[in-house]
Amino acid sequence: MVSIAAQPYPFDFDPAHAALLIIDMQRDFLEPGGFGAALGNDPCVLRRLIAPISRLRAAARAAGMMVIHTREGHRPDLSDLPPAKRVRGRPTRAIGDPGPMGRLLVRGEAGHAIVPELAPAHDEPVIDKPGKGAFHATDLEAILHHRGIRQLVICGVTTEVCVQTTLREANDRGYECVVVSDGTGSYFPHFHQAALAMITAQGGIFGWVADEAAVLAALAKNEGGPAVNLPPAWDELRAVFYRYEAALVAGDFAALAAFFWASPHVVRYGLAEHQYGGDEIALYLEAQREIREKTDGVWMARDLAGTVVTTFGRDAGTASTLFRRNDSGRTGRQMQTWIRMAGRWRIVAAHVSFLDFEYPA
Numbered sequence: 222m223v224s225i226a227a228q229p230y231p232f233d234f235d236p237a238h239a240a241l242l243i244i245d246m247q248r249d250f251l252e253p254g255g256f257g258a259a260l261g262n263d264p265c266v267l268r269r270l271i272a273p274i275s276r277l278r279a280a281a282r283a284a285g286m287m288v289i290h291t292r293e294g295h296r297p298d299l300s301d302l303p304p305a306k307r308v309r310g311r312p313t314r315a316i317g318d319p320g321p322m323g324r325l326l327v328r329g330e331a332g333h334a335i336v337p338e339l340a341p342a343h344d345e346p347v348i349d350k351p352g353k354g355a356f357h358a359t360d361l362e363a364i365l366h367h368r369g370i371r372q373l374v375i376c377g378v379t380t381e382v383c384v385q386t387t388l389r390e391a392n393d394r395g396y397e398c399v400v401v402s403d404g405t406g407s408y409f410p411h412f413h414q415a416a417l418a419m420i421t422a423q424g425g426i427f428g429w430v431a432d433e434a435a436v437l438a439a440l441a442k443n444e445g446g447p448a449v450n451l452p453p454a455w456d457e458l459r460a461v462f463y464r465y466e467a468a469l470v471a472g473d474f475a476a477l478a479a480f481f482w483a484s485p486h487v488v489r490y491g492l493a494e495h496q497y498g499g500d501e502i503a504l505y506l507e508a509q510r511e512i513r514e515k516t517d518g519v520w521m522a523r524d525l526a527g528t529v530v531t532t533f534g535r536d537a538g539t540a541s542t543l544f545r546r547n548d549s550g551r552t553g554r555q556m557q558t559w560i561r562m563a564g565r566w567r568i569v570a571a572h573v574s575f576l577d578f579e580y581p582a
Contacts, residue, residue, distance in 0.1 A: 225399060225439040227431035228421045232399050234439050237448050240287040240370045243274060244355065244377025244384050244405075246339050247292055249332035251378070254321030256332065259314040262408040267378050271338045273404045273433045274376050278339070280440045285448025285534040287368055290341045291348040291355045293383060294328045301351040301358070343564045344453055344535060353386040362394060372397045374436060376404030381416040388420065388427055398428035401436055447534035454532040458559055461566045462530055462540040465557075470521055474510040478503050482560070482567040490572040492553070522547040536561040543576075552576045 225232040249255035250267060257264045281288055295302040299317050307315050316326045323330030328349060334340075341347050348361045355361050364370075373396050377384055384405050391398050400420055407413035420427045461480075468476035481487055485498040489505075496502045523544045532538035541556045558570040 223439045223443050225429070225431050226435040227399055227429040229425045229429070232397075232429040232431065234399075235372060236284045236286050236440065236443055237445060238369055239372035239374060240289055240365065240368070241277060241281040242355065242373050242375045242377075242387070243278065243288065243290045243339065244375065244387060245291055245293050246270070246274065246335050246377055247332070248322055248334055248336055249326055251336050252322070252332070254332070256316070256325045257408065259312060259320065259325060260310070266408060267406050270376070270378065270404060270406050271336060273401070274339060277374070277376060277401065277404055277433060277436060280437050281374070282535050283447060284440045284443055285451055287370060288342070288345045289348060289361070289364070290335055290339075290345060291350055291377070291383070291387070292333060292335065293350055293353070294326050294333045295351055297324075297327055297329060353383045354390040355383070355387040356390040356394065365396070374399050374401065376401040378405065379407045380405040381407055381412040385416050385419070392427050399436070400428060400430050402430050402432050404433050447537070450532055451535060454535045454538065455530065458532050458538045458540065458566055459530045461559070462557075466525070470523065472510075472513040472521065474506040474513065478506045480568050482562065482569045487568065488570050490574070492573055492575060552579055
């Protein structure tokens with residue numbers, strides 16, 4: 222538990238049971254030709270939020286927090302669009318009408334997508350909502366419940382509409398919420414300020430407000446560190462480790478090479494050799510492939526023991542194991558450091574060596 226400097230008073234923050242909720246950072250609201258522009262707004266004023274939200278997201282992931290995105294939009298047949306919503310304001314271009322990025326605010330169209338700078342990672346849920354609030358007609362509450370989430374850090378657009386509607390829905394459901402003042406925004410600055418003032422009025426009637434720096438500072442001093450062995454990350458890394466093991470035993474060196482980070486910074490210490498950088502590792506594995514092609518039978522059958530996979534947050538982990546070679550009976554140990562990059566786990570450091578003693582059965 223750490224404290225976030227917030228208004229109306231400090232927020233007691235538990236990152237292990239909190240989620241970062243990013244509201245509607247869609248092209249339709251942040252780019253010319255989208256729905257926001259069709260309503261007569263300047264979408265460029267909201268693009269300043271991309272940088273702070275990106276920093277918040279990176280810090281949240283490093284702390285092991287869940288990250289959730291929302292998108293407002295409707296089915297292509299508009300069957301979930303109330304007629305009153307479509308005609309409200311007498312727009313010249315309404316929801317569902319064609320625009321430069323496809324039909325406005327319709328799921329599956331280019332404008333409905335989240336801006337590329339904040340594109341969700343594969344393990345970050347995306348909530349498609351037909352209304353202003355993220356809880357209405359969605360499975361957001363079920364997701365939060367199953368993950369044990371009790372607190373929300375909210376950012377996105379717009380402060381007085383979808384952000385505040387979601388905040389009020391969350392408040393009524395018993396969630397503690399802090400809204401990031403410079404991680405939210407409006408086409409109208411005075412609406413943004415008024416919405417923030419409403420949140421903190423009367424001792425925080427709807428929640429807390431803090432700036433990006435305060436949230437980042439709290440995450441940086443989180444004494445608990447990143448969450449260990451979060452189920453999705455741990456399950457993924459364990460499965461990847463055993464795919465690596467299967468490729469090793471089969472002598473599939475092309476598959477093995479793909480597990481390593483293609484960077485000059487990756488290091489591998491082998492049984493009788495070492496490599497610095499992805500190019501050296503690739504050359505080593507190519508040489509091993511040529512040897513394998515001249516070898517009959519199983520390449521490197523071995524039994525594992527004491528295997529431990531540990532993840533830290535959602536994007537880092539280690540895999541350690543003892544092994545016994547079936548051909549020679551020799552025992553050894555292996556350790557790998559893995560980092561998730563662009564949605565895929567990669568080995569950034571590895572060590573394998575033989576032991577001069579038998580490991581316990």
